[in-house]
Amino acid sequence: MTVPNHEDYDPGCISLVPIFSDLSLQEMGEVAAITQERHVSKGETVYFAGRTEKQLFVIHQGRVKISRISESGKVQVIRVLGPGDFMGELSVLHDMPRTDFAEALQDCTMCVIPGEALKTLMQRFPSIALKALEELSTRVEQLQTRLEQNQHSSPEYRIARAILDLSGGSSTVTLPMTKGDLASQLGMTQETLSRKLSSLQEAGLINQPSPGVIRIIDRSGLEAVI
């Protein structure tokens, strides 16, 4: 096989993806050679639950919402992904149909890597597998924290925690999803979320200058809620 050298190809999203960050330029070229770029328009579905195609998707640009439909028919938002995040690993690592569905929240560019080729790459370049392990162990940790918070905490606690997490230390939070999706992710109705946000605003802890934007007025007060 001829391996493209670094003048022959544009590694595109490959070079931006944490799980490939330890590869040399030449090795990235090998990954790029088996990767297809895909554009998905805002509102389009990337994949559906039940599908069995084995592909890993890595986001280059844009945001994607991952949801599941429960047995009772309710839709629950699981995560919102951005550049560098990957999805679909379960279908690659196990012979299982997808259990979730993915929808583009913005116009997106993503890399699509066929499952078997990815496994072969991980055998050749174990650093890819190690980076993916780091990512999945972080996700396990985050899910356990959410589970614990949802079981043992009030809606106020969950909302204050989410605002602080999303803020990343800044005082203005632009929600990466709709309020309905945020409510779903926090395990409450949108009405409860709106009511509690108004309470936090009345208490002088936050305000909401425009739809989808939350400004933290009193960070230590907000931290005291959690």
Added chain:
Amino acid sequence: MTVPNHEDYDPGCISLVPIFSDLSLQEMGEVAAITQERHVSKGETVYFAGRTEKQLFVIHQGRVKISRISESGKVQVIRVLGPGDFMGELSVLHDMPRTDFAEALQDCTMCVIPGEALKTLMQRFPSIALKALEELSTRVEQLQTRLEQNQHSSPEYRIARAILDLSGGSSTVTLPMTKGDLASQLGMTQETLSRKLSSLQEAGLINQPSPGVIRIIDRSGLEAVI
């Protein structure tokens, strides 16, 4: 380095652990060479939250309960592990102190693998990393399912689901943990769990012949609850 051949060593728990199952006997010998066997008595703590030692624990015999203490001081049971399961991967993959604590529910034997040595092994034998990826992706899936169930379902649903999951198709379920721990894992008080189990018994779906044992009397009735 001299690699022990298969007559020189007893791979012990290494040979029983799924993440090492693709290795040859000689390769298992290499893993065994850096692994320490540890015995932990029933009730003893394997590790505490906040500790920073980087070690992966793989259970050979016995059961271990993993719990977390929430910021409000409540203890929540996260998982109960058995032979072949591993714990502590977050401290190995990330430079993070442990966020959970582990307690032996029975007398246990486990393999302790130093974190750096494990990473080096994964670089040499990528199949170990791939198996660990499979395990972690399964755990992500299970946690997402639990999160969804806890947010959108009644205590009856969660209990019926847990009994059916634990039964593995058999009609008698011996709980692998105390009722208090099961209640914690299902996000309810022990009183709620006991009351709902009594209701299911009165409805003729289960009975409880002895402490810690649940017999499924009417499986399809129980399935109808979920």
